[in-house]
Amino acid sequence: MVKAPPPPPAAPATCGTVADTPEEASSDDPKLIVIKPPILIPELAARLGLKPFHIMADLIKLGVFPAPNQPLEPDIAARICESHGFTFEREKRDKDKGFHKIEEVIVEPVAPVKEPEDLLKDRPPIVTIMGHVDHGKTSILDFFRKSKITSGEAGGITQHIGAYQVIHNHQEITFLDTPGHAIFSDMRARGADITDIVVLTVAANDGVMPQTLEAIKHAKNARKTIIVAINKCDLPSANVQRVKSQLAEHGLQTTDFGGDTEFSEVSAVTGQGMETLLELIALQAEVLELKANPKATTRAAVIEARVVPGRGTTATVIVESGTLKVGTPFICGPYAGKVRSLINDRGATIKSAHPGMPVEVIGFEELPNVGDHLTEMKTEREAKALANERQEQQRLIRLKPQHRTRMEDLFSMVRDVSGKAQLKLILKCDVQGSVEAIKKAVLAIESEKVECSFITAAAGPITESDVAYADSTGAIIVGFNVKVEAKAVKSAKAAVVEIKLYSVVYELIDQVREAMLGLLEPLSRETVIGHAEVRQIFKLTRGRAAGSFVTDGRIHRKAHARVIRGGVPVFDGRMSTLRRFQEEVEEVRTNFECGIRLGEFNEYLEGDIIECYKLDKIPQTL
Ligand code: GDP
Numbered sequence: 001m002v003k004a005p006p007p008p009p010a011a012p013a014t015c016g017t018v019a020d021t022p023e024e025a026s027s028d029d030p031k032l033i034v035i036k037p038p039i040l041i042p043e044l045a046a047r048l049g050l051k052p053f054h055i056m057a058d059l060i061k062l063g064v065f066p067a068p069n070q071p072l073e074p075d076i077a078a079r080i081c082e083s084h085g086f087t088f089e090r091e092k093r094d095k096d097k098g099f100h101k102i103e104e105v106i107v108e109p110v111a112p113v114k115e116p117e118d119l120l121k122d123r124p125p126i127v128t129i130m131g132h133v134d135h136g137k138t139s140i141l142d143f144f145r146k147s148k149i150t151s152g153e154a155g156g157i158t159q160h161i162g163a164y165q166v167i168h169n170h171q172e173i174t175f176l177d178t179p180g181h182a183i184f185s186d187m188r189a190r191g192a193d194i195t196d197i198v199v200l201t202v203a204a205n206d207g208v209m210p211q212t213l214e215a216i217k218h219a220k221n222a223r224k225t226i227i228v229a230i231n232k233c234d235l236p237s238a239n240v241q242r243v244k245s246q247l248a249e250h251g252l253q254t255t256d257f258g259g260d261t262e263f264s265e266v267s268a269v270t271g272q273g274m275e276t277l278l279e280l281i282a283l284q285a286e287v288l289e290l291k292a293n294p295k296a297t298t299r300a301a302v303i304e305a306r307v308v309p310g311r312g313t314t315a316t317v318i319v320e321s322g323t324l325k326v327g328t329p330f331i332c333g334p335y336a337g338k339v340r341s342l343i344n345d346r347g348a349t350i351k352s353a354h355p356g357m358p359v360e361v362i363g364f365e366e367l368p369n370v371g372d373h374l375t376e377m378k379t380e381r382e383a384k385a386l387a388n389e390r391q392e393q394q395r396l397i398r399l400k401p402q403h404r405t406r407m408e409d410l411f412s413m414v415r416d417v418s419g420k421a422q423l424k425l426i427l428k429c430d431v432q433g434s435v436e437a438i439k440k441a442v443l444a445i446e447s448e449k450v451e452c453s454f455i456t457a458a459a460g461p462i463t464e465s466d467v468a469y470a471d472s473t474g475a476i477i478v479g480f481n482v483k484v485e486a487k488a489v490k491s492a493k494a495a496v497v498e499i500k501l502y503s504v505v506y507e508l509i510d511q512v513r514e515a516m517l518g519l520l521e522p523l524s525r526e527t528v529i530g531h532a533e534v535r536q537i538f539k540l541t542r543g544r545a546a547g548s549f550v551t552d553g554r555i556h557r558k559a560h561a562r563v564i565r566g567g568v569p570v571f572d573g574r575m576s577t578l579r580r581f582q583e584e585v586e587e588v589r590t591n592f593e594c595g596i597r598l599g600e601f602n603e604y605l606e607g608d609i610i611e612c613y614k615l616d617k618i619p620q621t622l
Helices: 041-047 052-061 074-083 137-148 181-189 210-221 240-249 274-288 380-399 406-418 432-443 464-473 486-495 505-518
Strands: 032-035 087-090 126-131 163-168 171-176 197-203 225-231 262-265 299-308 312-321 329-332 335-343 358-364 373-376 421-429 450-459 476-480 499-502 523-539 544-556 560-565 568-580 587-589 593-598 609-618
Touching (some): 041 052, 052 074, 137 163, 137 171, 171 274, 197 274, 210 450, 225 240, 225 274, 299 358, 329 380, 335 380, 421 464, 432 450, 432 476, 450 464, 464 476, 464 486, 486 499, 499 505, 523 593, 544 568, 568 587
Parallel strands (some): 126 197, 197 225, 421 450, 476 499
Antiparallel strands (some): 163 171, 312 358, 329 335, 335 358, 544 587, 560 568, 568 593
């Protein structure tokens, strides 16, 4: 149940529809929550009268998987507040604190805002190709690129800008150029969940392989529509039925057998079935009713960024809403910019890009991150002011000590959702044989209280994308006889993701068992240490004290205490004062008198029993 939050503190002016002065911005509206970024989960939870794991559950529902101490985007905070019947406003800093004052014009990088129905127009689906290595992902992308993109337009040659579009029956389809789930999870980890449809590629001669399963897991976790492309059907060794039954075992049942997954049998070499695959994508896009408002404030997700000699910093974005035009000032991550030039996937310079379209943007001040959002601002000045503010926020976050009580966070986060604590692991090993052996051994550790699951388990080094995935899911990375790529070390440090490396299997399994123990909330054990009887009530200038006589054990100033009346506890809390005559004491023993005050409790009656107890935390075992 949502409790009313405390009234917001007298706050500097908030942005959005806000007042100019700090005073005006503070509100008596009990349904208004004003927080100054960084917006951290514990603070938001406290303001909503909830526990952090409630917020985590909300975030999971929204498809957002932040690390426990990662600040939330204001739009996400706003959506959570809204779902609990509150309004969220982001508090801005004022001049007095040495920051730029930002007027009410700031457009947060927000907000899949609900657009008026009549302004919504169909937009192309955004498709990511996933599957096991060598199953033909790149070949499928290349086939469409070559066969469906007509040369002869400006530039003539297809440019690799990170994504491209094909036209099928007058309908645009956008393909992300980097196949595989690495970029997919990277983007999701950074809050840019732009894929609509996943084409799962499985080679007909090879069948379901470990990365096929990983891809299914990623796509399902992200609740994406999956279309299966059984590739290499031209090969004599192709066995389509085997692939279908293997996939059925993993929850992908073809519509032919009453399931709900569309399958196509293709060959990226001969082109067989490729038209049908496009047809299926187009049909699924229709079912998904993908729409965007081309007149909205422009928002786009960065899918690739690089420095091009002669052009400077460029990034390819996919427009999510609005229309990106040359001359538009924008904010992207912590940097401001202005669109100087737009180049499409055929190398042609264009003036504007509509929703769903990939376009290379020139005009970035600094190299943005993949997954950052580019958001249109009204003026360059506003863009710069917001950039300054975000840089300042980042600086403050960097200054904050980054201790992450991962295990506890994980515990409180997950228990509420599933009723069982969960330890999530990303396992990387030298060879597939070790993956299977370790997985089996870990899954054999039985516990009624902790569930261990593998987000991914594969052979290969620990990569940056493993870290991004661990960060977004709250998993711990466990490596067996593998190297950690240099970039992964860096990002793990930045994201405070735990990487544990082992070369002895039993050590690994023992440590996982210990981690599972660490996830168990210690039990609280109460030990009563003494009783006192209230004999006389003293009125003080503020409140009352209970003149008491210790009947057994001892009364300790730092202990917990409850007031028992007629055998029923009427108050339970902590001791605030313990005195002998006028003197503060630590402890009073049996047969001595003392004066007791308990927290804010003042309703003592003669004859009440004050029971003093201590609470010990007992670690649980599996
Ligand atoms: P990726 O690792 O999934 O991107 O796979 P590639 O697209 O690089 O393909 C791996 C190999 O399979 C290459 O040698 C391709 O030529 C070959 N290949 C891809 N698709 C087909 C196909 O439909 N039929 C045949 N016979 N070979 C294919």
